[in-house]
Amino acid sequence: MRVAAASAICGTRHVLPGEGLAGEYGRSRAGTPLLVARPAAVEEVQGLVRLAAGERVPVVAWGAGTRQDWGPPLTGMRPTLFIDLRRLTHPRAVNADNLTATVGAGMSLADLDALLAPAGLCWPVERLDGVTPTVGGTVATAASGPSRRAIGPTARWVLGAEAVTADGEVVHAGGQTVKNVAGYDLTRLLVGSWGALGILTA
Ligand SMILES: Cc1cc2nc3c(=O)[nH]c(=O)nc-3n(C[C@H](O)[C@H](O)[C@H](O)COP(=O)(O)OP(=O)(O)OC[C@H]3O[C@@H](n4cnc5c(N)ncnc54)[C@H](O)[C@@H]3O)c2cc1C
Structure with missing residues (x-):
């Protein structure tokens, strides 16, 4: 995969050759990336995934990287495109009456807290001190702590x-209501899927 092809999708400043990025991305189980791309919109994620699929390049979704080293190293991987989602941070909606919020998957939990606090809302799962994961990474790994027994x-x-x-393809699962029971519950399938079923964008 050429830098130019990925740059045409998300801009030259946001596509980097993997060599030289081992410090930031080297702890991945997939090894050092071929390229790192940092899309800022779902259409850019879509374009990058299509490009990778066309060239049969494996893709790794990258949040804040706090759990990229969990599990044994992946051996025999072809050179991989890392899609770093931390520019996908835009809030889409905060609805205090409904107790819901919709945000870009690359938003950090710290920024989510700051967004929700004025509306009297919060993400209830506790965090590990000193770690600033993304919303997408937290959902993809179904991260939780001891409060899971209560909440x-x-x-x-x-x-x-x-x-x-x-x-x-861009797919939407669930909605903004608890009573959204028609069809299969794809949202719960995506929570804890570790990026295996798709890249969460919101
Ligand atoms: C020892 C330890 C304890 C922790 N305890 C807690 C805790 O109690 N509560 C808590 O909330 N957090 C905890 N965390 C933080 C936790 O790592 C993150 O909440 C989350 O699991 C990973 O978020 P991340 O953004 O760093 O994702 P990453 O580490 O970058 O990615 C983790 C996995 O998710 C996939 N992924 C990332 N983003 C996406 C996406 N947008 N779409 C699809 N797949 C994606 C990646 O491909 C990878 O497989 C802990 C972390 C550590 C190291």
Whole structure:
């Protein structure tokens, strides 16, 4: 995969050759990336995934990288495109009456706290001090702590999700209501899927 092709999708400043980035991305189980791309919109994620699919380049979704080293190293991986989602931070909606918020998957939990506090809302799952994961990474890993015994699993707090599948299709699961029961509950399938079913974008 050429830098130019990925740059045409998300801009030259936001596509970097993997060599030289081992410090930031080297702890990945997939090894050092071929390229790192930092999209700022779902259409850019879609374009990058389609480009990678066309060239049969594996893709790794990258949040804040706090759990990229969990599990044994992946051996025999072809050179990989890392899609770093930390520019996908835009809030889409905060609805205090509904107790819901919709945000870009690359938003950090710290920024989510700052967004929700004025509306009297919060993300209820506790965090590890000194770690600033993304919303997408937290949902993708179903991260939780000891409070899970009181407040339930992370999936309980995720009503819907938007994701880009491996062939570049944008899919929407769930919605902004708890009583959204028609069809399969794809949201719960995506929570804890570790990026295997698609890249969460919101
Ligand atoms: C020891 C330890 C304890 C922790 N305890 C807690 C805790 O109690 N509560 C808590 O909330 N957090 C905790 N965390 C933080 C936790 O790592 C993150 O909440 C979350 O699991 C990873 O977020 P991240 O943005 O760093 O994702 P990353 O580490 O970058 O990615 C983790 C996995 O998710 C995938 N992924 C990332 N973003 C996306 C996306 N947008 N779409 C699809 N897949 C994606 C990646 O491909 C990878 O497989 C802890 C971290 C550590 C190291």
